[in-house]
Amino acid sequence: MTVVIGVLALQGAFIEHVRHVEKCIVENRDFYEKKLSVMTVKDKNQLAQCDALIIPGGESTAMSLIAERTGFYDDLYAFVHNPSKVTWGTCAGMIYISQQLSNEEKLVKTLNLLKVKVKRNAFGRQAQSSTRICDFSNFIPHCNDFPATFIRAPVIEEVLDPEHVQVLYKLDGKDNGGQELIVAAKQKNNILATSFHPELAENDIRFHDWFIREFVLKNYSK
Numbered sequence: 001m002t003v004v005i006g007v008l009a010l011q012g013a014f015i016e017h018v019r020h021v022e023k024c025i026v027e028n029r030d031f032y033e034k035k036l037s038v039m040t041v042k043d044k045n046q047l048a049q050c051d052a053l054i055i056p057g058g059e060s061t062a063m064s065l066i067a068e069r070t071g072f073y074d075d076l077y078a079f080v081h082n083p084s085k086v087t088w089g090t091c092a093g094m095i096y097i098s099q100q101l102s103n104e105e106k107l108v109k110t111l112n113l114l115k116v117k118v119k120r121n122a123f124g125r126q127a128q129s130s131t132r133i134c135d136f137s138n139f140i141p142h143c144n145d146f147p148a149t150f151i152r153a154p155v156i157e158e159v160l161d162p163e164h165v166q167v168l169y170k171l172d173g174k175d176n177g178g179q180e181l182i183v184a185a186k187q188k189n190n191i192l193a194t195s196f197h198p199e200l201a202e203n204d205i206r207f208h209d210w211f212i213r214e215f216v217l218k219n220y221s222k
């Protein structure tokens with residue numbers, strides 16, 4: 001049996017995710033306990049072949065609009081709410097899976113999955129894009145220097161269900177409303193969200209490798 005990772009390809013930075021997963025498969029396949037493959041997902045037939053789904057960065061308003069107009073929203077909703085499936089949202093993808101938006105909420109019909117409140121474009125105009133070296137070693141073994149790229153990034157301002165949502169990483173400081181700057185979180189063992197873009201870390205597949213091991217393969221072997 002092959003475990004299939006889909007990358008939602010309605011809009012945004014999906015190719016980079018596909019390439020990172022491909023690189024993990026090529027370089028680490030001997031260490032994975034199952035055979036893996038990756039595919040882009042544009043419709044419900046493709047989604048039906050997947051065990052996990054990565055929702056990329058891009059523009060959450062556009063993603064939401066395309067999913068609604070093409071009638072794909074309900075299938076996506078059913079997939080991500082299925083506890084045996086794995087979902088990872090990056091940047092716009094994180095916005096798209098979240099339960100509440102604290103700003104511009106009328107513009108995005110989210111998948112209402114991740115029990116957090118998210119603020120879009122949280123870093124404002126001046127700091128629309130930056131790469132920060134982050135120490136993720138408290139959740140990814142030995143990964144203390146990961147280049148995390150933030151592009152007009154959202155943050156999680158508030159965890160709405162602390163029993164099921166675990167904060168993985170937050171930036172120092174508070175936003176101008178005094179809220180925390182949470183940029184990575186997981187919900188149960190099958191949902192991951194990051195404000196930044198690990199798929200833009202050139203030749204660095206540590207984040208994707210961890211996602212495959214901790215989320216995709218662990219959920220599959222259950």
Ligand SMILES: NC(=O)CC[C@H](N)C(=O)O
Nearest residue numbers: 057058059060091092152
């Ligand atoms: N890089 C990104 O995905 C940016 C997200 C975008 N600002 C949005 O609101 O959807």
